[in-house]
Amino acid sequence: MIKIIDLEHEYKKDNNESIKTLNKINIDIKKGDFVSIIGHNGSGKSTLAKHLNGLIIPQKGEVIIDDITVTDDNNIWEIRRRVGMVFQNPDNQFVGGTIEEDIAFGLENIGFPSKDMMERIIYAASKVGMGDYLKRPPHKLSGGQKQRSAIGSVLAMEPDYLVLDEPTSMLDPKGRKEVIEVLRELNKKDNMTIVLITHFMDEVVYSDRVIVMDQGNIVLQGSPKEVFHNREMLKNINLELPKAAILQKMLEEKGINFKDEVLTKEDLVEEIWQLF
Amino acid sequence: MAVILEKVYYKYDVDDNTSEEYGIFDISMTVEQGRTVGIIGKTGSGKSTLMQHLNALYLPQKGKVTIGEFVVDRKSKDLKNLRKKVGMVFQYPEDQLFEETIYNDLAFGPKNLGLTNDQIENAIKGAMEDLELDFESMKDRSPYELSGGQKRKVAIASVLAMNPEILVLDEPTAGLDPKSKKDLLNLLISIKNKRNLTLFFVSHNMDDVFLLTEYVYVMCDGRINFEGSVDEVFQENKKLRDLDLGVPFSVEVLELLEKRGMYNGPLKPMELEELADLIKDILRGNND
Numbered sequence: 001m002i003k004i005i006d007l008e009h010e011y012k013k014d015n016n017e018s019i020k021t022l023n024k025i026n027i028d029i030k031k032g033d034f035v036s037i038i039g040h041n042g043s044g045k046s047t048l049a050k051h052l053n054g055l056i057i058p059q060k061g062e063v064i065i066d067d068i069t070v071t072d073d074n075n076i077w078e079i080r081r082r083v084g085m086v087f088q089n090p091d092n093q094f095v096g097g098t099i100e101e102d103i104a105f106g107l108e109n110i111g112f113p114s115k116d117m118m119e120r121i122i123y124a125a126s127k128v129g130m131g132d133y134l135k136r137p138p139h140k141l142s143g144g145q146k147q148r149s150a151i152g153s154v155l156a157m158e159p160d161y162l163v164l165d166e167p168t169s170m171l172d173p174k175g176r177k178e179v180i181e182v183l184r185e186l187n188k189k190d191n192m193t194i195v196l197i198t199h200f201m202d203e204v205v206y207s208d209r210v211i212v213m214d215q216g217n218i219v220l221q222g223s224p225k226e227v228f229h230n231r232e233m234l235k236n237i238n239l240e241l242p243k244a245a246i247l248q249k250m251l252e253e254k255g256i257n258f259k260d261e262v263l264t265k266e267d268l269v270e271e272i273w274q275l276f
Numbered sequence: 277m278a279v280i281l282e283k284v285y286y287k288y289d290v291d292d293n294t295s296e297e298y299g300i301f302d303i304s305m306t307v308e309q310g311r312t313v314g315i316i317g318k319t320g321s322g323k324s325t326l327m328q329h330l331n332a333l334y335l336p337q338k339g340k341v342t343i344g345e346f347v348v349d350r351k352s353k354d355l356k357n358l359r360k361k362v363g364m365v366f367q368y369p370e371d372q373l374f375e376e377t378i379y380n381d382l383a384f385g386p387k388n389l390g391l392t393n394d395q396i397e398n399a400i401k402g403a404m405e406d407l408e409l410d411f412e413s414m415k416d417r418s419p420y421e422l423s424g425g426q427k428r429k430v431a432i433a434s435v436l437a438m439n440p441e442i443l444v445l446d447e448p449t450a451g452l453d454p455k456s457k458k459d460l461l462n463l464l465i466s467i468k469n470k471r472n473l474t475l476f477f478v479s480h481n482m483d484d485v486f487l488l489t490e491y492v493y494v495m496c497d498g499r500i501n502f503e504g505s506v507d508e509v510f511q512e513n514k515k516l517r518d519l520d521l522g523v524p525f526s527v528e529v530l531e532l533l534e535k536r537g538m539y540n541g542p543l544k545p546m547e548l549e550e551l552a553d554l555i556k557d558i559l560r561g562n563n564d
Contacts, residue, residue: 013421040453041424088451142520143319169451170367172318172480173522199453238455243525243548250552256559265525269532275559276538 002029002052002083002161002193007061009047009216021047023216025061031160032191034183036204036224039213040238045197048213049165052195053083066160081110084154086164090146090171091138093153099125099141100134103153110157124156125149127190128182144175148182155186162186163195168203180206201228201242205263212239224263244268277344277361277441277474279307284329285338300325300498302339307491312468312475314485314506317495318520323478326495327444330476331362343442360389363440367447369431370424378430379415385438403436406467425456429463436467443468444476449484461487482524486510486545494519510545526551533558 009022021044039045050056051063054076063070096102103121125131128148168176186192210227212220214237244265262268287299300322317323328334332348332355340349346358375381386396404411407429449457468475492509494501496519513523524545533539
Protein backbone atom coordinates (compact mmCIF):
# COMPACT_ATOMS: atom_id res chain seq x y z
CA MET A 1 0.00 0.00 0.00
CA ILE A 2 1.15 3.52 -0.81
CA LYS A 3 0.17 6.00 1.86
CA ILE A 4 0.46 9.73 1.35
CA ILE A 5 -0.12 11.75 4.50
CA ASP A 6 -0.49 15.55 4.59
CA LEU A 7 2.03 15.93 1.79
CA GLU A 8 3.03 19.50 0.96
CA HIS A 9 5.44 20.92 -1.57
CA GLU A 10 6.44 24.42 -2.51
CA TYR A 11 9.11 26.00 -4.63
CA LYS A 12 10.61 29.46 -4.77
CA LYS A 13 10.41 31.59 -7.85
CA ASP A 14 13.25 33.90 -8.94
CA ASN A 15 11.72 36.79 -7.01
CA ASN A 16 11.63 34.66 -3.84
CA GLU A 17 7.86 34.29 -4.00
CA SER A 18 6.79 30.78 -2.88
CA ILE A 19 4.44 28.75 -4.98
CA LYS A 20 2.63 25.89 -3.32
CA THR A 21 2.35 23.00 -5.75
CA LEU A 22 0.96 20.42 -3.30
CA ASN A 23 -1.29 21.25 -0.41
CA LYS A 24 -2.11 18.69 2.33
CA ILE A 25 -2.47 15.74 0.01
CA ASN A 26 -3.81 12.51 1.50
CA ILE A 27 -4.11 9.41 -0.66
CA ASP A 28 -4.15 5.65 -0.05
CA ILE A 29 -3.37 3.40 -2.97
CA LYS A 30 -3.95 -0.28 -2.28
CA LYS A 31 -2.21 -3.14 -4.04
CA GLY A 32 -4.04 -3.97 -7.25
CA ASP A 33 -5.70 -0.57 -7.61
CA PHE A 34 -5.87 1.17 -10.97
CA VAL A 35 -5.82 4.87 -10.10
CA SER A 36 -5.85 7.74 -12.60
CA ILE A 37 -4.77 11.26 -11.72
CA ILE A 38 -6.07 14.14 -13.85
CA GLY A 39 -5.76 17.90 -13.66
CA HIS A 40 -4.77 20.73 -15.95
CA ASN A 41 -1.16 21.71 -16.66
CA GLY A 42 0.37 22.96 -13.43
CA SER A 43 -2.22 21.34 -11.13
CA GLY A 44 0.50 19.44 -9.27
CA LYS A 45 -0.06 15.96 -10.60
CA SER A 46 3.48 15.41 -11.91
CA THR A 47 4.98 16.78 -8.71
CA LEU A 48 2.83 14.30 -6.83
CA ALA A 49 3.98 11.43 -9.06
CA LYS A 50 7.64 12.29 -8.52
CA HIS A 51 7.09 11.89 -4.78
CA LEU A 52 6.00 8.30 -5.23
CA ASN A 53 9.48 6.97 -5.96
CA GLY A 54 11.67 9.50 -4.22
CA LEU A 55 12.50 11.70 -7.21
CA ILE A 56 11.27 14.39 -4.86
CA ILE A 57 11.69 13.95 -1.11
CA PRO A 58 8.74 15.31 0.93
CA GLN A 59 9.31 18.79 2.36
CA LYS A 60 6.37 18.29 4.68
CA GLY A 61 4.19 15.27 5.30
CA GLU A 62 4.96 11.66 4.51
CA VAL A 63 5.01 9.20 1.65
CA ILE A 64 5.07 5.58 2.82
CA ILE A 65 5.62 2.66 0.47
CA ASP A 66 4.43 -0.47 2.32
CA ASP A 67 6.63 -0.18 5.40
CA ILE A 68 9.28 2.25 4.15
CA THR A 69 9.00 5.99 4.57
CA VAL A 70 10.50 8.07 1.78
CA THR A 71 12.88 10.27 3.68
CA ASP A 72 16.44 10.30 2.50
CA ASP A 73 18.98 8.58 0.35
CA ASN A 74 19.27 5.55 2.61
CA ASN A 75 16.22 3.78 1.31
CA ILE A 76 15.85 5.42 -2.06
CA TRP A 77 17.02 2.43 -4.13
CA GLU A 78 14.66 0.03 -2.45
CA ILE A 79 11.82 2.48 -3.02
CA ARG A 80 12.70 2.86 -6.70
CA ARG A 81 12.76 -0.92 -7.07
CA ARG A 82 9.29 -1.15 -5.60
CA VAL A 83 7.82 1.79 -7.46
CA GLY A 84 8.61 1.74 -11.18
CA MET A 85 8.23 4.97 -13.14
CA VAL A 86 7.53 5.49 -16.82
CA PHE A 87 7.69 8.96 -18.35
CA GLN A 88 6.31 10.84 -21.32
CA ASN A 89 9.03 10.60 -23.92
CA PRO A 90 10.01 7.06 -24.89
CA ASP A 91 13.15 8.30 -26.62
CA ASN A 92 14.54 9.73 -23.40
CA GLN A 93 14.18 6.41 -21.62
CA PHE A 94 15.87 4.09 -24.05
CA VAL A 95 19.47 3.42 -23.01
CA GLY A 96 20.33 0.13 -24.70
CA GLY A 97 21.07 -0.62 -28.35
CA THR A 98 18.25 -3.17 -28.46
CA ILE A 99 15.24 -3.99 -26.31
CA GLU A 100 17.17 -6.84 -24.74
CA GLU A 101 20.06 -4.57 -23.77
CA ASP A 102 17.68 -1.94 -22.54
CA ILE A 103 15.99 -4.34 -20.13
CA ALA A 104 19.37 -5.82 -19.14
CA PHE A 105 20.73 -2.40 -18.23
CA GLY A 106 18.40 -1.97 -15.28
CA LEU A 107 18.99 -5.53 -14.11
CA GLU A 108 22.76 -5.14 -14.24
CA ASN A 109 22.46 -2.01 -12.17
CA ILE A 110 20.84 -3.92 -9.33
CA GLY A 111 23.39 -6.73 -9.62
CA PHE A 112 20.91 -9.26 -10.93
CA PRO A 113 22.65 -12.67 -11.42
CA SER A 114 23.59 -12.98 -15.09
CA LYS A 115 22.65 -16.65 -15.33
CA ASP A 116 19.01 -15.77 -14.67
CA MET A 117 19.01 -12.60 -16.69
CA MET A 118 17.82 -13.89 -20.07
CA GLU A 119 14.86 -15.61 -18.50
CA ARG A 120 13.85 -12.40 -16.73
CA ILE A 121 14.28 -10.33 -19.90
CA ILE A 122 12.04 -12.67 -21.89
CA TYR A 123 9.48 -12.65 -19.10
CA ALA A 124 9.36 -8.84 -18.94
CA ALA A 125 9.27 -8.34 -22.71
CA SER A 126 6.47 -10.89 -23.08
CA LYS A 127 4.40 -9.09 -20.47
CA VAL A 128 4.23 -6.07 -22.76
CA GLY A 129 3.89 -8.03 -25.98
CA MET A 130 7.47 -7.36 -27.10
CA GLY A 131 8.84 -10.91 -26.66
CA ASP A 132 9.42 -11.30 -30.41
CA TYR A 133 11.39 -8.09 -30.78
CA LEU A 134 14.25 -8.52 -28.32
CA LYS A 135 16.99 -7.77 -30.87
CA ARG A 136 15.29 -4.68 -32.30
CA PRO A 137 17.05 -1.33 -32.01
CA PRO A 138 14.90 1.62 -30.90
CA HIS A 139 14.81 3.30 -34.32
CA LYS A 140 13.06 0.23 -35.68
CA LEU A 141 10.27 0.51 -33.13
CA SER A 142 7.06 2.53 -33.26
CA GLY A 143 6.31 4.98 -30.45
CA GLY A 144 3.88 2.54 -28.87
CA GLN A 145 6.43 -0.27 -29.03
CA LYS A 146 9.10 1.94 -27.46
CA GLN A 147 6.81 2.94 -24.65
CA ARG A 148 5.80 -0.69 -24.08
CA SER A 149 9.50 -1.59 -23.94
CA ALA A 150 10.02 1.15 -21.36
CA ILE A 151 7.24 -0.44 -19.30
CA GLY A 152 8.93 -3.83 -19.84
CA SER A 153 12.26 -2.53 -18.54
CA VAL A 154 10.49 -1.37 -15.40
CA LEU A 155 8.60 -4.65 -15.01
CA ALA A 156 11.88 -6.60 -15.16
CA MET A 157 12.73 -5.11 -11.78
CA GLU A 158 9.54 -6.73 -10.43
CA PRO A 159 8.10 -3.57 -8.96
CA ASP A 160 5.03 -3.65 -6.76
CA TYR A 161 3.71 -0.40 -8.17
CA LEU A 162 3.78 1.14 -11.61
CA VAL A 163 3.55 4.94 -11.94
CA LEU A 164 3.16 6.42 -15.42
CA ASP A 165 3.41 10.16 -16.05
CA GLU A 166 1.54 10.94 -19.29
CA PRO A 167 2.89 7.84 -21.01
CA THR A 168 0.76 8.28 -24.13
CA SER A 169 0.98 11.99 -24.84
CA MET A 170 3.64 11.62 -27.54
CA LEU A 171 2.17 8.56 -29.23
CA ASP A 172 0.03 8.07 -32.30
CA PRO A 173 -3.52 6.70 -31.83
CA LYS A 174 -2.45 3.10 -32.27
CA GLY A 175 0.44 3.51 -29.82
CA ARG A 176 -1.91 5.04 -27.26
CA LYS A 177 -4.28 2.15 -27.54
CA GLU A 178 -1.48 -0.41 -27.21
CA VAL A 179 -0.12 1.18 -24.05
CA ILE A 180 -3.53 1.45 -22.39
CA GLU A 181 -4.29 -2.16 -23.27
CA VAL A 182 -1.00 -3.32 -21.74
CA LEU A 183 -1.81 -1.42 -18.54
CA ARG A 184 -5.33 -2.86 -18.29
CA GLU A 185 -3.95 -6.33 -18.86
CA LEU A 186 -1.20 -5.98 -16.22
CA ASN A 187 -3.78 -4.74 -13.76
CA LYS A 188 -6.33 -7.45 -14.44
CA LYS A 189 -4.09 -10.49 -14.92
CA ASP A 190 -1.18 -9.74 -12.61
CA ASN A 191 -2.99 -7.51 -10.17
CA MET A 192 -0.33 -4.85 -10.81
CA THR A 193 -1.01 -1.56 -9.09
CA ILE A 194 -1.22 1.21 -11.69
CA VAL A 195 -1.05 4.96 -11.11
CA LEU A 196 -1.75 6.68 -14.43
CA ILE A 197 -1.33 10.41 -14.90
CA THR A 198 -2.98 11.58 -18.08
CA HIS A 199 -4.66 14.39 -20.00
CA PHE A 200 -6.80 12.08 -22.04
CA MET A 201 -10.19 11.80 -20.38
CA ASP A 202 -11.00 8.81 -22.55
CA GLU A 203 -8.15 6.87 -20.91
CA VAL A 204 -9.25 7.25 -17.32
CA VAL A 205 -12.62 5.56 -17.78
CA TYR A 206 -10.93 2.19 -17.32
CA SER A 207 -9.56 2.93 -13.87
CA ASP A 208 -11.10 1.97 -10.51
CA ARG A 209 -10.57 5.40 -9.09
CA VAL A 210 -9.97 8.87 -10.49
CA ILE A 211 -8.25 11.61 -8.50
CA VAL A 212 -8.79 15.16 -9.75
CA MET A 213 -6.20 17.78 -8.86
CA ASP A 214 -6.40 21.54 -9.08
CA GLN A 215 -3.86 24.06 -7.80
CA GLY A 216 -2.13 21.51 -5.63
CA ASN A 217 -5.31 20.20 -4.03
CA ILE A 218 -7.33 17.06 -4.52
CA VAL A 219 -10.70 18.48 -5.44
CA LEU A 220 -12.56 15.34 -6.37
CA GLN A 221 -12.13 11.58 -6.26
CA GLY A 222 -14.19 8.51 -6.91
CA SER A 223 -15.09 6.04 -9.62
CA PRO A 224 -14.98 7.43 -13.18
CA LYS A 225 -18.78 7.62 -13.18
CA GLU A 226 -18.89 9.49 -9.89
CA VAL A 227 -16.17 11.91 -10.93
CA PHE A 228 -17.56 12.71 -14.37
CA HIS A 229 -20.99 13.21 -12.86
CA ASN A 230 -19.64 16.52 -11.45
CA ARG A 231 -19.81 18.22 -14.81
CA GLU A 232 -19.96 21.80 -13.59
CA MET A 233 -17.07 21.42 -11.19
CA LEU A 234 -14.85 19.85 -13.84
CA LYS A 235 -15.71 22.64 -16.20
CA ASN A 236 -14.79 25.22 -13.57
CA ILE A 237 -11.30 23.78 -13.25
CA ASN A 238 -10.87 23.58 -17.03
CA LEU A 239 -11.25 19.85 -17.39
CA GLU A 240 -13.35 18.29 -20.04
CA LEU A 241 -15.66 15.32 -19.96
CA PRO A 242 -14.91 12.36 -22.19
CA LYS A 243 -16.24 13.10 -25.69
CA ALA A 244 -19.11 10.61 -25.40
CA ALA A 245 -20.30 12.38 -22.24
CA ILE A 246 -20.14 15.78 -23.96
CA LEU A 247 -22.22 14.44 -26.83
CA GLN A 248 -24.73 12.93 -24.42
CA LYS A 249 -25.06 16.26 -22.67
CA MET A 250 -25.73 18.01 -25.97
CA LEU A 251 -28.42 15.46 -26.77
CA GLU A 252 -30.03 16.03 -23.37
CA GLU A 253 -30.13 19.74 -24.10
CA LYS A 254 -32.00 18.88 -27.27
CA GLY A 255 -34.67 17.17 -25.19
CA ILE A 256 -33.54 13.56 -25.30
CA ASN A 257 -33.67 11.81 -21.94
CA PHE A 258 -31.31 8.97 -21.17
CA LYS A 259 -31.46 6.37 -18.44
CA ASP A 260 -27.76 6.42 -17.51
CA GLU A 261 -24.86 8.81 -17.83
CA VAL A 262 -22.21 7.34 -20.12
CA LEU A 263 -18.45 7.75 -20.53
CA THR A 264 -17.70 5.75 -23.67
CA LYS A 265 -19.07 5.90 -27.22
CA GLU A 266 -20.06 2.23 -27.01
CA ASP A 267 -22.24 2.89 -23.96
CA LEU A 268 -23.73 5.99 -25.57
CA VAL A 269 -24.76 4.11 -28.71
CA GLU A 270 -26.25 1.44 -26.43
CA GLU A 271 -28.34 4.12 -24.70
CA ILE A 272 -29.41 5.56 -28.07
CA TRP A 273 -30.39 2.05 -29.16
CA GLN A 274 -32.65 1.77 -26.12
CA LEU A 275 -34.53 4.86 -27.29
CA PHE A 276 -34.60 3.90 -30.95
CA MET B 277 3.55 31.85 -50.42
CA ALA B 278 2.71 28.74 -52.36
CA VAL B 279 4.61 25.52 -51.77
CA ILE B 280 5.25 23.05 -54.57
CA LEU B 281 7.08 19.75 -54.13
CA GLU B 282 8.06 17.80 -57.22
CA LYS B 283 9.18 14.20 -56.78
CA VAL B 284 11.09 15.01 -53.63
CA TYR B 285 13.35 12.16 -52.59
CA TYR B 286 15.49 11.88 -49.49
CA LYS B 287 16.87 8.61 -48.25
CA TYR B 288 18.70 8.20 -44.96
CA ASP B 289 21.92 6.27 -44.73
CA VAL B 290 21.12 3.48 -42.37
CA ASP B 291 24.07 1.42 -41.27
CA ASP B 292 22.31 -1.85 -40.68
CA ASN B 293 21.95 -4.64 -43.14
CA THR B 294 18.20 -4.82 -43.53
CA SER B 295 16.57 -3.96 -46.80
CA GLU B 296 14.16 -1.47 -45.26
CA GLU B 297 14.41 2.07 -46.52
CA TYR B 298 13.94 5.21 -44.49
CA GLY B 299 13.18 8.64 -45.83
CA ILE B 300 10.69 10.14 -48.25
CA PHE B 301 10.28 8.98 -51.79
CA ASP B 302 8.86 10.88 -54.76
CA ILE B 303 6.64 13.22 -52.80
CA SER B 304 4.71 15.70 -54.93
CA MET B 305 2.25 18.26 -53.65
CA THR B 306 0.98 21.73 -54.47
CA VAL B 307 -0.23 23.92 -51.64
CA GLU B 308 -1.61 27.31 -52.64
CA GLN B 309 -0.91 30.46 -50.66
CA GLY B 310 -3.20 30.73 -47.63
CA ARG B 311 -4.29 27.10 -47.52
CA THR B 312 -4.24 24.91 -44.42
CA VAL B 313 -3.12 21.36 -44.97
CA GLY B 314 -2.86 18.45 -42.59
CA ILE B 315 -0.15 15.80 -42.74
CA ILE B 316 -1.00 12.56 -40.98
CA GLY B 317 0.74 9.22 -40.73
CA LYS B 318 1.99 6.93 -38.03
CA THR B 319 5.33 7.46 -36.28
CA GLY B 320 8.13 6.87 -38.77
CA SER B 321 6.01 7.44 -41.87
CA GLY B 322 8.18 10.36 -43.03
CA LYS B 323 6.16 13.35 -41.78
CA SER B 324 9.08 15.03 -40.01
CA THR B 325 11.48 14.45 -42.90
CA LEU B 326 8.93 16.04 -45.20
CA MET B 327 8.48 19.03 -42.87
CA GLN B 328 12.21 19.61 -42.72
CA HIS B 329 12.27 20.06 -46.47
CA LEU B 330 9.88 23.01 -46.18
CA ASN B 331 12.53 25.30 -44.74
CA ALA B 332 15.46 23.57 -46.39
CA LEU B 333 16.85 22.03 -43.23
CA TYR B 334 17.16 19.05 -45.52
CA LEU B 335 17.87 19.44 -49.21
CA PRO B 336 16.17 16.94 -51.49
CA GLN B 337 18.58 14.37 -52.93
CA LYS B 338 16.33 14.22 -55.98
CA GLY B 339 13.47 16.41 -57.12
CA LYS B 340 12.85 19.98 -56.05
CA VAL B 341 10.94 22.15 -53.61
CA THR B 342 9.57 25.52 -54.76
CA ILE B 343 8.55 27.97 -52.04
CA GLY B 344 7.37 31.29 -53.41
CA GLU B 345 10.25 32.53 -55.51
CA PHE B 346 12.77 30.13 -53.95
CA VAL B 347 13.71 26.89 -55.62
CA VAL B 348 15.47 24.29 -53.49
CA ASP B 349 17.22 21.29 -54.92
CA ARG B 350 20.22 19.20 -54.02
CA LYS B 351 22.68 21.93 -54.92
CA SER B 352 20.94 24.92 -53.35
CA LYS B 353 23.00 27.37 -51.33
CA ASP B 354 22.32 30.58 -49.46
CA LEU B 355 19.00 29.53 -47.99
CA LYS B 356 18.91 32.11 -45.24
CA ASN B 357 16.28 34.24 -46.94
CA LEU B 358 14.02 31.26 -47.45
CA ARG B 359 14.33 30.17 -43.83
CA LYS B 360 13.10 33.61 -42.71
CA LYS B 361 9.84 32.99 -44.52
CA VAL B 362 9.12 29.59 -43.04
CA GLY B 363 8.36 29.37 -39.33
CA MET B 364 8.79 25.92 -37.80
CA VAL B 365 7.19 24.94 -34.51
CA PHE B 366 8.52 21.56 -33.54
CA GLN B 367 7.13 19.25 -30.87
CA TYR B 368 7.49 20.60 -27.35
CA PRO B 369 8.93 23.92 -28.63
CA GLU B 370 9.16 25.28 -25.09
CA ASP B 371 12.22 23.06 -24.60
CA GLN B 372 14.00 25.53 -26.85
CA LEU B 373 13.34 28.61 -24.70
CA PHE B 374 16.63 29.69 -23.22
CA GLU B 375 16.78 33.42 -22.44
CA GLU B 376 16.30 35.01 -19.05
CA THR B 377 13.29 37.05 -20.06
CA ILE B 378 10.44 36.47 -22.43
CA TYR B 379 11.40 39.64 -24.33
CA ASN B 380 14.92 38.38 -24.98
CA ASP B 381 13.66 35.00 -26.08
CA LEU B 382 11.33 36.61 -28.59
CA ALA B 383 13.98 39.08 -29.72
CA PHE B 384 16.50 36.39 -30.61
CA GLY B 385 15.06 35.60 -34.05
CA PRO B 386 14.27 39.15 -35.20
CA LYS B 387 17.73 40.30 -34.06
CA ASN B 388 19.29 37.70 -36.30
CA LEU B 389 17.26 39.11 -39.17
CA GLY B 390 19.06 42.41 -38.60
CA LEU B 391 15.99 44.43 -37.62
CA THR B 392 16.28 47.73 -35.74
CA ASN B 393 15.36 47.82 -32.06
CA ASP B 394 12.02 49.47 -32.84
CA GLN B 395 11.20 46.93 -35.49
CA ILE B 396 12.12 44.15 -33.08
CA GLU B 397 9.85 45.52 -30.40
CA ASN B 398 6.97 45.85 -32.85
CA ALA B 399 7.45 42.30 -34.10
CA ILE B 400 7.42 41.03 -30.51
CA LYS B 401 4.36 43.05 -29.58
CA GLY B 402 2.49 41.77 -32.62
CA ALA B 403 3.41 38.15 -31.94
CA MET B 404 2.48 38.35 -28.25
CA GLU B 405 -0.80 40.04 -29.03
CA ASP B 406 -1.69 37.33 -31.52
CA LEU B 407 -1.12 34.70 -28.85
CA GLU B 408 -3.00 36.70 -26.23
CA LEU B 409 0.09 37.23 -24.08
CA ASP B 410 0.16 40.60 -22.34
CA PHE B 411 3.31 42.44 -23.44
CA GLU B 412 3.70 44.87 -20.52
CA SER B 413 3.22 42.42 -17.69
CA MET B 414 5.09 39.53 -19.26
CA LYS B 415 8.06 40.91 -21.19
CA ASP B 416 10.47 40.95 -18.24
CA ARG B 417 9.41 37.68 -16.71
CA SER B 418 11.37 34.46 -16.99
CA PRO B 419 9.83 31.99 -19.45
CA TYR B 420 10.60 29.21 -16.98
CA GLU B 421 8.09 30.52 -14.48
CA LEU B 422 5.16 30.13 -16.83
CA SER B 423 2.64 27.30 -16.89
CA GLY B 424 2.95 24.66 -19.60
CA GLY B 425 0.29 26.23 -21.80
CA GLN B 426 1.79 29.73 -21.49
CA LYS B 427 5.30 28.48 -22.21
CA ARG B 428 4.01 26.83 -25.35
CA LYS B 429 2.46 30.12 -26.45
CA VAL B 430 5.70 32.03 -25.85
CA ALA B 431 7.58 29.46 -27.93
CA ILE B 432 5.10 29.85 -30.78
CA ALA B 433 5.26 33.66 -30.43
CA SER B 434 9.04 33.48 -30.85
CA VAL B 435 8.46 31.90 -34.26
CA LEU B 436 5.75 34.42 -35.22
CA ALA B 437 8.04 37.31 -34.23
CA MET B 438 10.06 36.49 -37.35
CA ASN B 439 6.96 37.29 -39.42
CA PRO B 440 6.93 34.07 -41.41
CA GLU B 441 4.63 33.59 -44.38
CA ILE B 442 4.48 29.85 -43.96
CA LEU B 443 3.94 28.19 -40.61
CA VAL B 444 4.69 24.53 -39.96
CA LEU B 445 3.25 23.10 -36.76
CA ASP B 446 4.27 19.65 -35.54
CA GLU B 447 1.87 18.43 -32.81
CA PRO B 448 1.45 21.93 -31.37
CA THR B 449 -0.98 20.84 -28.64
CA ALA B 450 0.77 17.66 -27.42
CA GLY B 451 0.90 17.39 -23.64
CA LEU B 452 -1.50 20.26 -22.99
CA ASP B 453 -4.65 19.85 -20.93
CA PRO B 454 -7.98 19.84 -22.77
CA LYS B 455 -8.77 23.51 -22.09
CA SER B 456 -5.31 24.82 -23.08
CA LYS B 457 -5.49 22.60 -26.13
CA LYS B 458 -8.79 24.03 -27.28
CA ASP B 459 -7.69 27.63 -26.63
CA LEU B 460 -4.46 27.17 -28.54
CA LEU B 461 -6.20 25.59 -31.53
CA ASN B 462 -8.66 28.47 -31.71
CA LEU B 463 -5.81 30.97 -31.48
CA LEU B 464 -3.92 29.22 -34.26
CA ILE B 465 -6.97 29.40 -36.50
CA SER B 466 -7.33 33.14 -35.94
CA ILE B 467 -3.58 33.79 -36.33
CA LYS B 468 -3.61 31.89 -39.59
CA ASN B 469 -6.47 34.02 -40.91
CA LYS B 470 -5.16 37.31 -39.60
CA ARG B 471 -1.67 36.83 -41.03
CA ASN B 472 -2.89 35.03 -44.12
CA LEU B 473 -0.39 32.24 -43.54
CA THR B 474 0.03 29.05 -45.46
CA LEU B 475 -0.24 26.45 -42.73
CA PHE B 476 1.08 22.91 -42.43
CA PHE B 477 -0.33 20.99 -39.51
CA VAL B 478 1.14 17.66 -38.41
CA SER B 479 -0.85 15.78 -35.81
CA HIS B 480 -1.97 12.39 -34.56
CA ASN B 481 -5.19 13.88 -33.29
CA MET B 482 -7.71 13.36 -36.05
CA ASP B 483 -10.28 15.62 -34.43
CA ASP B 484 -7.76 18.48 -34.42
CA VAL B 485 -6.84 17.81 -38.04
CA PHE B 486 -10.53 17.87 -38.94
CA LEU B 487 -11.06 21.17 -37.10
CA LEU B 488 -8.05 23.01 -38.42
CA THR B 489 -7.33 21.87 -41.97
CA GLU B 490 -8.98 21.82 -45.39
CA TYR B 491 -6.92 19.23 -47.18
CA VAL B 492 -5.07 16.22 -45.83
CA TYR B 493 -2.10 14.16 -47.01
CA VAL B 494 -1.85 10.67 -45.53
CA MET B 495 1.69 9.30 -45.36
CA CYS B 496 2.96 5.76 -45.06
CA ASP B 497 6.49 4.39 -45.49
CA GLY B 498 7.82 7.68 -46.83
CA ARG B 499 5.16 8.05 -49.50
CA ILE B 500 1.83 9.81 -49.83
CA ASN B 501 -0.61 6.95 -49.54
CA PHE B 502 -3.66 9.04 -50.38
CA GLU B 503 -4.87 12.61 -50.14
CA GLY B 504 -8.05 14.64 -50.37
CA SER B 505 -10.31 17.16 -48.68
CA VAL B 506 -10.86 16.49 -44.96
CA ASP B 507 -14.30 15.09 -45.71
CA GLU B 508 -12.94 12.72 -48.34
CA VAL B 509 -10.00 11.52 -46.29
CA PHE B 510 -11.90 10.86 -43.08
CA GLN B 511 -14.57 8.84 -44.85
CA GLU B 512 -11.85 6.33 -45.65
CA ASN B 513 -12.14 4.80 -42.21
CA LYS B 514 -10.93 1.35 -43.24
CA LYS B 515 -7.91 2.66 -45.11
CA LEU B 516 -6.95 4.91 -42.19
CA ARG B 517 -7.17 2.03 -39.73
CA ASP B 518 -5.06 -0.16 -42.01
CA LEU B 519 -2.40 2.55 -41.78
CA ASP B 520 -2.62 2.45 -37.96
CA LEU B 521 -4.35 5.83 -37.85
CA GLY B 522 -7.52 6.79 -36.09
CA VAL B 523 -10.63 8.55 -37.36
CA PRO B 524 -12.41 11.55 -35.83
CA PHE B 525 -14.74 10.83 -32.92
CA SER B 526 -17.83 11.65 -35.00
CA VAL B 527 -16.92 8.98 -37.55
CA GLU B 528 -16.42 6.42 -34.77
CA VAL B 529 -19.89 7.16 -33.41
CA LEU B 530 -21.48 6.97 -36.87
CA GLU B 531 -19.80 3.60 -37.40
CA LEU B 532 -21.32 2.27 -34.18
CA LEU B 533 -24.76 3.62 -35.13
CA GLU B 534 -24.41 1.96 -38.53
CA LYS B 535 -23.48 -1.34 -36.93
CA ARG B 536 -26.69 -1.22 -34.91
CA GLY B 537 -28.69 -0.52 -38.05
CA MET B 538 -29.70 2.97 -36.95
CA TYR B 539 -27.77 4.83 -39.64
CA ASN B 540 -26.77 4.16 -43.22
CA GLY B 541 -25.55 7.54 -44.48
CA PRO B 542 -21.97 8.58 -45.23
CA LEU B 543 -19.40 8.28 -42.43
CA LYS B 544 -18.60 11.96 -42.69
CA PRO B 545 -16.58 13.82 -40.04
CA MET B 546 -18.53 16.60 -38.32
CA GLU B 547 -18.52 18.77 -35.23
CA LEU B 548 -20.24 17.44 -32.11
CA GLU B 549 -23.17 19.85 -32.40
CA GLU B 550 -23.94 18.63 -35.91
CA LEU B 551 -23.59 15.03 -34.78
CA ALA B 552 -26.04 15.67 -31.94
CA ASP B 553 -28.58 17.07 -34.42
CA LEU B 554 -28.15 14.06 -36.64
CA ILE B 555 -28.73 11.64 -33.74
CA LYS B 556 -31.76 13.62 -32.67
CA ASP B 557 -33.17 13.31 -36.18
CA ILE B 558 -32.49 9.57 -36.16
CA LEU B 559 -34.45 9.17 -32.93
CA ARG B 560 -37.24 11.50 -33.96
CA GLY B 561 -37.55 10.00 -37.46
CA ASN B 562 -37.96 6.59 -35.96
CA ASN B 563 -40.66 7.65 -33.54
CA ASP B 564 -42.69 9.56 -36.11
